Amino acid sequence: MEAHPPGLTIRNVSKRYSNAVQALTNVSLTIPPGMYGLLGPNGAGKSTLMRTLATLQEPDEGQIVLGDIDVVNQKEAVRQTLGYLPQEFGVYPKASAEELLDYFAVLKGITNRAVRREATEALLKQTNLWDKRKQKLGGYSGGMRQRFGVAVALLGNPRLLIVDEPTAGLDPAERVRFLNLLSEVGENSVVILSTHIVADVAELCTNMAIIDKGQILLEAKPLEAVAALKGRIWRKLTDKQSLPALEREHRIISAKRLSGRTVAHVYSPESPGNGFDPVEPDLEDVYFSALTGCFGQTSQQPKTEGIAL
Incomplete structure (x- = not known):
């Protein structure tokens, strides 16, 4: 062999x-x-x-x-x-x-x-x-x-x-x-x-x-x-003017413009509240979660073998 x-x-x-x-x-x-x-x-x-x-x-x-x-x-x-x-x-x-x-x-x-x-x-x-x-x-x-x-x-x-x-x-x-x-x-x-x-x-x-x-x-x-973020990424449609307030209240990992609105992705181990929808995470969410320091910063972080968090 x-x-x-x-x-x-x-x-x-x-x-x-x-x-x-x-x-x-x-x-x-x-x-x-x-x-x-x-x-x-x-x-x-x-x-x-x-x-x-x-x-x-x-x-x-x-x-x-x-x-x-x-x-x-x-x-x-x-x-x-x-x-x-x-x-x-x-x-x-x-x-x-x-x-x-x-x-x-x-x-x-x-x-x-x-x-x-x-x-x-x-x-x-x-x-x-x-x-x-x-x-x-x-x-x-x-x-x-x-x-x-x-x-x-x-x-x-x-x-x-x-x-x-x-x-x-x-x-x-x-x-x-x-x-x-x-x-x-x-x-x-x-x-x-x-x-x-x-x-x-x-x-x-x-x-x-x-x-x-x-x-x-x-x-x-x-x-x-990606699997380690399951249940931790939430999406909210907002506008440019409301984004700073949203950033003060939640851990926003990314925000994108979409058809005149802003789509914000928020990291949270549980629902951030009304107006937020759960999102199936992808590698882009992993990337921005790592850059913003969200990985490994909560005691509820899932234990995933083989991942250095």
């Missing part, structure tokens, strides 16, 4: 930049093989953590281990088995996808021409770019460029694949194609999806963490985290 690829362990990682910004504070995560979502708002510390895992910068303290590799002290060993798709990456607009992928394969150490040709063909087909392999990258759509980035990241069959904000700016059809591709990749590697888009994590990831201001607020399985 083939052994599963090893997971990633992060223990007490902290990072402070020279401008005194504390980007990460005692971050600890256990990331198994498969799709893992790192969810948080812009500026939460996601990209700092991704760059640290990708050996582009060192933490001030803490330990990171990929299987038997010490990520901080064995950078070259990590890079040999790492695929990294940053939030923004450049391409040579006048090169074709086939030419540039072949070039990156050489840089990755695939020197045998036949092996390289086989690898680039397989990856271009996997990312659904084979029919466009001769087209110049400057003419690619945003989604096509992202899929090309995945093809580059997958060279050498990495044990760890990091993708940072990959669906930002993609149209709905391209986003679906991209997420389907990541789902296939996640069957054989540790894949970390760093994003502020809740739906990406809800659709793809079997494990997740929520980060804000450099700290982990919640580490959970998405379905279990």
